[in-house]
Every structure is written in structure tokens, then in C-alpha cells.
Amino acid sequence: MTSQTxxxxxxxxxxxxxxxxxxxxxVLTGLTxxxxxxxxxxxxxxxxxxxxIHQETLFKASRKLVYEALTSTKQFDKVIKLSKAMxxxxxxxTAATEISSQVGGPFTLFGGHILGRHIELVPAERIVQxxxxxxxxxxxxxxxxxxxxxxxxxxxxxxxxxxxxxxQGAHLAEGWKVNxxxxxxxxxx
Numbered sequence: 001m002t003s004q005t006x007x008x009x010x011x012x013x014x015x016x017x018x019x020x021x022x023x024x025x026x027v028l029t030g031l032t033x034x035x036x037x038x039x040x041x042x043x044x045x046x047x048x049x050x051x052x053i054h055q056e057t058l059f060k061a062s063r064k065l066v067y068e069a070l071t072s073t074k075q076f077d078k079v080i081k082l083s084k085a086m087x088x089x090x091x092x093x094t095a096a097t098e099i100s101s102q103v104g105g106p107f108t109l110f111g112g113h114i115l116g117r118h119i120e121l122v123p124a125e126r127i128v129q130x131x132x133x134x135x136x137x138x139x140x141x142x143x144x145x146x147x148x149x150x151x152x153x154x155x156x157x158x159x160x161x162x163x164x165x166x167x168q169g170a171h172l173a174e175g176w177k178v179n180x181x182x183x184x185x186x187x188x189x
Contacts, residue, residue, distance in 0.1 A: 051169040053161040057181045061188040063124040063148040066155045069187055070127055070146060071118075073099045080110055082183035085175075093134070110179070116141065124148060136165060157181070 059066050069075040077097040080086055095112030099105075106117050113134050120128035125148055130141040142164040149156040164172055 050162060051164065051166060053159070053169060053173045053176065055157075055159045055173065055176060055181070057157045057159070057185075058151060059155045059157060059185055059188050060153075061155060062153070063150060063155045065188060066148055066157060066184075067124045067127070069184060071099055071101060071121065073097055075187065076109065078187045079180065079183045082186050083110070083180070084178035084182070085110060085113075116144075119143070131161070140165065 092113035093111030095108050099107040116129045116131040127146040129144045131144040132141045143162050145160045147158040
């Protein structure tokens with residue numbers, strides 16, 4: 001019969017604590033602190049820190065109307081005209097607003113400054129887009145997810161944006177607010 005100390009597969013409380021401490025130490029040695037964020041320093045080049053945007057906005061309109069305003073060329077063109085970008089006279093381009101109604105279909109917004117494709121369209125519930133700013137590196141797309149949640153007679157839009165270039169989070173978050181949510185609320189009023 002093997003005693004508890006002879007069997008390497010059985011551990012008493014003391015060796016288990018050692019294993020946990022050793023394992024935790026190994027995990028900590030693989031991390032680097034960079035600009036206040038913890039980054040993985042693994043051999044695979046995988047980052048475990050990412051900028052992202054999460055915003056929640058209430059609209060006094062049904063989910064159906066909010067969805068249509070975000071996916072209709074004619075409706076969203078009204079949003080663009082009321083946006084801070086357009087009101088300030090920014091030169092964004094001359095391309096016409098176009099929004100496909102099909103999954104996989106393209107969209108062109110703000111004079112061609114914003115481009116992308118629909119990844120998922122669930123009427124009155126969800127929109128997921130491969131979304132980019134025209135001056136980003138070619139082939140670089142972020143993911144913008146619009147979830148429409150019933151909120152009494154209105155709609156709570158739960159928005160998440162990930163995968164955009166590092167350092168652009170604050171600028172993009174402000175852009176969503178002043179170029180999408182605020183003018184959209186006016187269009188839906």
C-alpha cells in the first residue's frame with residue numbers, strides 16, 4: 001500500500017497550497033503592466049487587454065422604429081444631417097448614404113467616412129456590423145453591436161463596440177454619442 005506522501009497523484013493540504021502558489025506565480029510572470037493595463041506576454045502574441053465601448057441609451061420609440069432608423073438609408077440620412085459632424089461643417093466626403101437591408105450587405109455613412117457590412121440583422125432586436133472609419137488601415141474592421149431591448153413604450157439600446165485601433169476609444173465613444181444617439185433621438189421624437 002502506498003502512503004499519502006509516496007503517491008505523487010495524491011496531495012495533502014500543504015502540497016496543494018504550494019502548487020497553487022507556484023501556479024499563480026507562473027501566471028503573474030507572464031503578465032506585463034503597460035499604461036496601467038495588464039497585457040499578456042505569452043509566446044502566442046495574444047493580448048488580454050482591449051479597448052471597448054459599452055453605451056446604453058433610451059429612446060422614446062418602439063424597437064421597430066429604432067431598428068428601421070438604423071437600417072434605412074432614408075431614415076439614417078436624417079440622423080446624419082442632424083449629427084455634430086455635419087453641423088460643424090466637417091469635411092467627411094461626398095459619398096451618398098447607403099444602407100443595405102441584407103446580411104452581408106454594405107453600408108456607407110457620413111459621406112463615405114464610415115463604411116462596413118452587416119454581419120447580423122434581426123429586425124427590431126439586433127444589428128451587428130463590421131464597421132470601420134475610411135482612414136483606418138485597409139482591411140481593418142471593428143465590430144459594432146446594437147441590441148434593442150423593450151423598455152416600457154420605448155427602447156433601450158445596448159451598444160458594444162470592439163476591435164478598433166488602440167487609442168481611439170474616447171474619440172469613438174464621443175462620436176457615437178454626438179453623431180448617432182443624440183441625432184437619432186431627435187429623428188425618433
